[in-house]
Amino acid sequence: MKITDIKAIYPKYKQPLAGWRPHLWQIVVRVESDSGVVGYGYGGGGEAALPIINGHWRDLLIGQELNAIGDIAAVWDVLYQASLPYGRKGVAIMALSGVDLALWDLLGRAEGMPVSTLLGGRDREQIRAYATGTDSQWYAELGFTAHKLPVRWQDERDYDATAQLVAQARAALGPDAQLMLDCYMSWDADVTRRMAAHLASYNLYWFEDVVTPDQLAAQAALRADIGPVLLAGGEHEFTHYGFREIAQANALDIWQPDITWCGGITAGLRIVDLAQQVGAQVIPHRGGEVWGLHLIAATECVDLAEVLPGTRAAQPDPLWLNEPPVVDGVIIVPDTPGFGVVLNEDYV
Numbered sequence: 006m007k008i009t010d011i012k013a014i015y016p017k018y019k020q021p022l023a024g025w026r027p028h029l030w031q032i033v034v035r036v037e038s039d040s041g042v043v044g045y046g047y048g049g050g051g052e053a054a055l056p057i058i059n060g061h062w063r064d065l066l067i068g069q070e071l072n073a074i075g076d077i078a079a080v081w082d083v084l085y086q087a088s089l090p091y092g093r094k095g096v097a098i099m100a101l102s103g104v105d106l107a108l109w110d111l112l113g114r115a116e117g118m119p120v121s122t123l124l125g126g127r128d129r130e131q132i133r134a135y136a137t138g139t140d141s142q143w144y145a146e147l148g149f150t151a152h153k154l155p156v157r158w159q160d161e162r163d164y165d166a167t168a169q170l171v172a173q174a175r176a177a178l179g180p181d182a183q184l185m186l187d188c189y190m191s192w193d194a195d196v197t198r199r200m201a202a203h204l205a206s207y208n209l210y211w212f213e214d215v216v217t218p219d220q221l222a223a224q225a226a227l228r229a230d231i232g233p234v235l236l237a238g239g240e241h242e243f244t245h246y247g248f249r250e251i252a253q254a255n256a257l258d259i260w261q262p263d264i265t266w267c268g269g270i271t272a273g274l275r276i277v278d279l280a281q282q283v284g285a286q287v288i289p290h291r292g293g294e295v296w297g298l299h300l301i302a303a304t305e306c307v308d309l310a311e312v313l314p315g316t317r318a319a320q321p322d323p324l325w326l327n328e329p330p331v332v333d334g335v336i337i338v339p340d341t342p343g344f345g346v347v348l349n350e351d352y353v
């Protein structure tokens with residue numbers, strides 16, 4: 006089949022997070038084909054991503070043949086090259102993610118196969134979920150067995166405040182649950198070392214984004230000092246070229262590419278391959294959403310998928326319908342064609 010049209014939109018979100026970037030400023034990409042089949046993708050970059058797709062890339066995409074997964078990789082390389090002078094990372098690659106995912110969805114729907122089957126087949130039907138958020142007690146009631154707490158450094162009192170948060174989460178989810186901390190680049194190397202010592206009795210799995218993604222050498226140096234806690238990061242890194250720098254610096258134990266930002270499934274596959282070569286683990290950012298879930302199910306990613314359930318008092322409004330729910334702490338991978346979700350038309 007041939008691509009006949011492509012269009013990116015910025016949804017009319019009902020629950021803004023803050024400022025100009027509600028819902029992580031995610032965009033929707035719709036691709037049409039001469040077979041009549043339509044594919045949908047999910048990317049990043051907000052309003053700024055739209056002219057890249059609708060202006061620059063649309064002309065490059067119309068008329069492209071799309072019959073096999075190799076055709077998607079070829080298109081990816083064309084768009085990467087075309088945007089290279091202004092792209093390589095950030096908004097352009099967040100836009101490319103949306104296009105790539107729309108093409109995977111299109112091919113899956115055209116073939117009548119889930120994306121995980123296109124990827125060579127699943128090696129598991131269900132994936133353990135972990136809840137990121139603040140409502141530990143509710144996540145425990147929902148059946149989660151893994152949970153990540155967001156923390157942001159303010160001052161010295163945070164050593165005890167963080168210990169108290171972790172103690173509450175441990176009490177709620179029990180001694181066998183996996184617990185993690187996401188620091189969102191708010192710690193430094195000294196704080197990270199001191200936290201590792203201060204929280205040693207809580208058996209934490211990983212510390213995430215302790216410093217900025219540009220501080221690769223600092224993260225490499227920390228790894229030996231904070232064990233057995235692992236160092237995680239990568240949601241702000243892009244493409245296999247970016248992750249190659251993480252690999253060369255030996256900066257992280259756990260790589261967390263966001264499949265809707267890092268360059269889509271195509272980049273995700275290349276990143277997983279690279280991780281295999283250097284012995285890193287891959288646990289995609291927001292991997293419980295279908296865009297990452299199919300990659301986890303079909304590749305060597307760790308059996309762990311992130312979801313953001315919100316809180317008991319404030320649950321998110323779904324942009325995508327038919328997202329598989331978390332039941333008893335696991336997510337069943339959809340076996341419907343493509344990614345298996347439908348755009349909620351209330352948002353467009």
Ligand SMILES: [Mg+2]
Binds near residue numbers: 187189213214240
């Ligand atoms: Mg994070």
